[in-house]
Amino acid sequence: MQKLSINLLSNNSLAGLKGLFRSAIKKFPYILVIASPILSIYFKIILIPTKKGYIILSKGLKFYCPFEDNFNSVAAFKEIFQESRYDHMDLGIDDIVVDCGAHVGFYSIKAASQCHKVVAIEPCPHNASLFRKNSKKFNNIVIIEKALDERVRRTRLFLGASDAHSMLVPTDSSIEVDTITIDQVLKDIKPQARGNICIKMNVEGMELATLRGAKDTLKNINVKLAIAAHHSSEELDEVSKYLLDLGFEISSRNQIIFATRSSVTT
Structure with missing residues (x-):
């Protein structure tokens, strides 16, 4: 029972951190410059920040995308090209x-x-x-x-x-x-x-x-x-x-x- 409680706390904490991260990027877009290498590894693509969004680079493809709280463009890209x-x-x-x-x-x-x-x-x-x-x-x-x-x-x-x-x-x-x-x-x-x-x-x-x-x-x-x-x-x-x-x-x-x-x- 104690182990289950620890796991739940860990999952909730992770979700909370993701929410804070998205909010921080929306309020301070320049954070995306620092975070891009980590996000690129996580999403298995290259993300390049721009003034109003970001660029997706993958296997010779280049897409300009708007900024969204949950990186909806990345999810759509993965559904179409990777999945x-x-x-x-x-x-x-x-x-x-x-x-x-x-x-x-x-x-x-x-x-x-x-x-x-x-x-x-x-x-x-x-x-x-x-x-x-x-x-x-x-x-x-x-x-x-x-x-x-x-x-x-x-x-x-x-x-x-x-x-x-x-x-x-x-x-x-x-x-x-x-x-x-x-x-x-x-x-x-x-x-x-x-x-x-x-x-x-x-x-x-x-x-x-x-x-x-x-x-x-x-x-x-x-x-x-x-x-x-x-x-x-x-x-x-x-x-x-x-x-x-x-x-x-x-x-x-x-x-x-x-x-x-x-x-x-x-």
Whole structure:
């Protein structure tokens, strides 16, 4: 019993130290200069501090990222490049990728080296600005600075401290954004591809609404999806049921739903 108490104290202390560290960096960003070597070892990447964030360097890749309390960009980078979370949705050279919730471009840039064209949708102006900086070398990426929904409208995007901005969870800070549907995105760009339409989606709880705004797109037999469904306890079931009702075959790995069409829905 005494040993268990010591372990619990140690875990709580560690969590407390992490919280203090994040708060200290947010208040005094120059601390990141001193901490970068330690963080680089911990995350197994190279972190270089900047005035408004940091740069991730890994295996020849370079990404400018915003500063967040819990280094959300590093977590996203690891999911895409180190853990290959979305790679079960195989991409082909003739495919078009629609990156819904593109952040600073991690998945879009990875996909751009494998497919014909990437259409990336990101509503946060700061993220979109960094994305443009990160993707300068790629001429097959189109960035649309809007939010995704089931209809076109003007709404508020709530800005979270962890950079996981949301249209659903109010915070003390917000901006006005325009929304667009996936159907409208593809109608506007008029894709000319012989391959699949591959949709990667992580839109902070707006996944079901975004799918409803893709009803025409989802009728195509050559649609493939990879959808993050970890924002609420009900989301995995709701998204899965919606796609099954449309005739998709689905599987899930690490709270990501992968779906392909088996027949055309009329």
